[in-house]
Amino acid sequence: MRKLTIHSSKSDEMFAQLQACIKGELKEDCGESILTFKNKFGKGSLRTIDFNWGVSFIDCNINLFEETKLVFDTQDLAPIEFIFITKGYFEYSENDTDVFTRLEQFQNTIISHKRNAKKTFLFPKNEHLRINFIRINRQEYLQKKNNNVCQLNQLLVSLFNDSHGENAYQHGGSFSLRIAEEIKLLHTIDDTSGMMRSLSLEGRIYLILSLQLMEHKNFEENMNLPEAISKEDILKIHKLTTYILENISENISITSLSTESGLSPKKLQIGFKILYSKTVNEYVRQLKLEISKDFLKNTDLSVSEIVYAIGIKSRSYFSKIFFEAFEILPTEYRKHFKNKNSALR
Template sequence: MLRLREESPLDMLRQFSVHFDGDLLENLGAAKMSIENENGIGYISLYEILPGLTSWIYNINFTKDLVINMNFTDDKPYYFGYNISGYQLQKFPKDEDYKKIRQGQNFVIISKPNSSSEFIIPGNIDYKCCYIIINPKLLKKSKISSKLKLVQDLAESFKLDKENEPFRYFGDIDARIGTYADIIVENERTDIIGRLITEGAILRMLGSQIEAHEHDSNSDNFKPALTKSELSRITYIGDYVLENISEKVSIDEISLHLRISPKKLQSGIRFLYGYSANEYLTRLRLEHSKELMHSTEMNISEICFAVGYQSKSYFSKIFSDTFGNSPSVFRKSYEEANLLYDISYRSLAVDSIDGKDVDNIINIARSFNPQFQITGSIIFHRNIFFQIIEGPKKEVLALFKNICNDRRHKDIQIMWQGFKIKREFNNWALATISDEGVLKVDIQGNTKNLELSNLLGKLDKSAMDSENLWRKVRTIIKVNSNNSAA
């Protein structure tokens, strides 16, 4: 049984990854856990459209029944779902028997605060399901009017008889919702383009689910006017635009590149994303500008030109219209919120490095990190460094730049970087983990619970530079760090 703590969707996916020994790939606003082992084959992924609105996707075949005991918080999130393939069972504590959620069925579950629910996903079936997880408390913090209206619409649509009791709605088989759910599940990308594909389908699927609940009737079968091959080609529009992001790209130029007529191109964009072609191109540029604000120290003017706009005032206007704040206010909000920045990287140590060098690196880091409010964890194993650094963005980026210029490191690969709300290493100026027998620096924090020895100790040297391995290490540390810190 997987005992799942209801936290942020990303934290929950990390728990899945540790439980199934999965490979968790994290990007800004998206993540994907893949498995191909004795536990099953397939993936579970998520996309955060904005704080409080996330999609959770199963496309997986487990080797045996997965029983999940879900412990809910007091946030009372909404779980909208649709089973594309396979089925699942669900039970609240007061239920005598499990309720079956059928293939093709639309469902909504709202939890009782500080209670639990059990879910069973049968083994040896191809299970495809899309959840939309909505946290009204987080959505209410948004300044975007459309998101605030969504909270109001949900409250009006789901007028619960008893506010603190669990709620469950199993609707009819609904082909229209299934069309959008299928787009979400089959989209394996976790980059900007993947997020926009998913965002458009999520919002349309959510609208259809609310409508289905209100009318409690079958929707008309809904099919796009384009073939699956044509829709697949249209999903590559984002790659082409990003490759030429600083240039003005026309619809005719994109149409020629994708070998599809302008009319079909615009129709396909409208179906996939819910935007006109020009609106989609604008949204793609603005999403990329947000990533540059997250991951670089470029100023707003530099970002404006980098994403293809020549007028800073026009860029600021459309950014404000889309996200509710100007670019400068958006960036400043991260600083005022005291959000932390996180970089996880893996590097190879040069052949000449020895235990004294590693001791020196760690001692210097522990001496300087506290004054810059930097905490984290480092592993040195078989001449490989793996480090997680967290703290104020400016200081973290400056430290990472120094690491990149340090000749004792080579072949540096970033596993993840981005903002987060809370510190995961508390007072660890630098927690160390090693089985090399050369380090003399005392281990800081109780790392016994991390159980990395089985993961690291049995690997030969050729496997040590695997990105898959170090993503697993990062996930284990993230899941356990709060419990194991001194």
């Protein structure tokens, strides 16, 4: 395991120390610092930008070749961090101990550690990580006119007003499709520099922050939003993928999956969109097609038998969707592999 220690919570100092540790290339452009690296540590990029009133943003797009522990050993008052992971996962400990909490993909997370505590992130190896941090320096933010912190719920009000960092806080909330979609749009903002880019980034980041605050409020008040999904729901959907595979020859519908899982059709659609970026029907169809490819390549079953085995009633419909997905007809796909195998002999 590799261990890196950072001695500042300020974005510019933190990135300079990271650059010294991982030997990447650090560039600054129009208020943004971008650290890129491709070496023995791993590959990827880290980007940070500071806004007014103590708000900053860090975007991580990395793949590390070794499990890495990142320890923040600083005397600074910790920022409040709003974290959202769109790819992968990592673990968090308020102090440098062996007790970690896993931060999950698509889960709304808020953390703030005590002053003088060694906040620790544990990043897995060989995992593509895409993580967004919106960080708020509470002392600076409270100087903002009309900050409206008083309108937050009591937990967050006390956190913002904890000017000495006496209390730690951690929120692992709902899994949110809406936040994930807004972050996807954030990543598509034009790379060209200038005022338009800065304003677009700042506007999108404040929108994401407001959604994360709203999720926190609804989570604490036990309100279920249509775009939110719980960890238990995610586990049920994971189990459904095994059920679908075991019953691939059947006519699998949203209704049957809803009955099997106990989740509403709407919740199922949200969950499949979050986990697989597909609707339920798109996921089932794609799985049937992938299995049909395996049958065509590795068995002597006729196309009609394969169609029956994957639960599609019409051979013509199967050929149509197979061609749409892979730009080749099933019979031609099989010929391609037979000819390839003959050439190898």
